[in-house]
Amino acid sequence: ETGVTQSPTHLIKTRGQQVTLRCSSQSGHNTVSWYQQALGQGPQFIFQYYREEENGRGNFPPRFSGLQFPNYSSELNVNALELDDSALYLCASSFWTSVSDTQYFGPGTRLTVL
Amino acid sequence: QKEVEQDPGPLSVPEGAIVSLNCTYSNSAFQYFMWYRQYSRKGPELLMYTYSSGNKEDGRFTAQVDKSSKYISLFIRDSQPSDSATYLCARYNTDKLIFGTGTRLQVFP
Numbered sequence: 001e002t003g004v005t006q007s008p009t010h011l012i013k014t015r016g017q018q019v020t021l022r023c024s025s026q027s028g029h030n031t032v033s034w035y036q037q038a039l040g041q042g043p044q045f046i047f048q049y050y051r052e053e054e055n056g057r058g059n060f061p062p063r064f065s066g067l068q069f070p071n072y073s074s075e076l077n078v079n080a081l082e083l084d085d086s087a088l089y090l091c092a093s094s095f096w097t098s099v100s101d102t103q104y105f106g107p108g109t110r111l112t113v114l
Numbered sequence: 115q116k117e118v119e120q121d122p123g124p125l126s127v128p129e130g131a132i133v134s135l136n137c138t139y140s141n142s143a144f145q146y147f148m149w150y151r152q153y154s155r156k157g158p159e160l161l162m163y164t165y166s167s168g169n170k171e172d173g174r175f176t177a178q179v180d181k182s183s184k185y186i187s188l189f190i191r192d193s194q195p196s197d198s199a200t201y202l203c204a205r206y207n208t209d210k211l212i213f214g215t216g217t218r219l220q221v222f223p
Contacts, residue, residue, distance in 0.1 A: 042202055042215050042216050044213075092211075102160065105157035108157045
């Protein structure tokens with residue numbers, strides 16, 4: 001077990017709705033990253049938060065947004081849901097340095113958009 | 115060309131076999147690589163990470179990086195049915211991991 005938890009486990013939404021996914025980082029970690037994993041694909045980087053500031057962003061539109069809280073828990077918000085947003089959403093926590101970032105993943109939230 | 119390429123498989127081997135899983139990468143700027151194992155409907159589990167070239171061994175697992183050919187490999191000795199999973203290679207790049215598509219491995223008794 002990595003100590004990284006995510007909620008909820010599963011979620012079903014309809015197109016156009018908004019969703020908030022939550023992640024609790026492993027103790028001692030200062031960084032959280034979010035990834036989207038479509039079926040049969042590797043995880044795709046959404047963004048990373050380091051000490052409550054966005055530290056990098058992948059090729060995702062602004063309707064994907066995030067927050068990191070002082071206790072290093074995090075949220076991923078997605079507005080105006082589209083059918084293609086259906087995927088497994090993974091958060092990963094780490095102790096980031098400029099030369100390494102060993103990331104430990106949570107179990108994921110499976111989002112279905114109808 | 116994708117930054118990290120991986121044969122999706124599936125790869126099916128008998129119990130006890132030596133398994134070789136491979137990835138190629140296109141950008142030589144960073145030399146920090148990871149292997150994750152992902153069981154169905156679960157999050158990826160870190161198996162090994164390695165810097166630069168050479169081998170790193172952990173129990174039945176050996177990770178190998180060949181900088182000259184931009185090739186990374188994971189070898190599993192004495193494979194077990196419990197090793198049946200998808201194996202993801204990843205390259206670290208500043209603020210993110212760049213993953214391959216994963217190779218699905220099945221070890222049959």
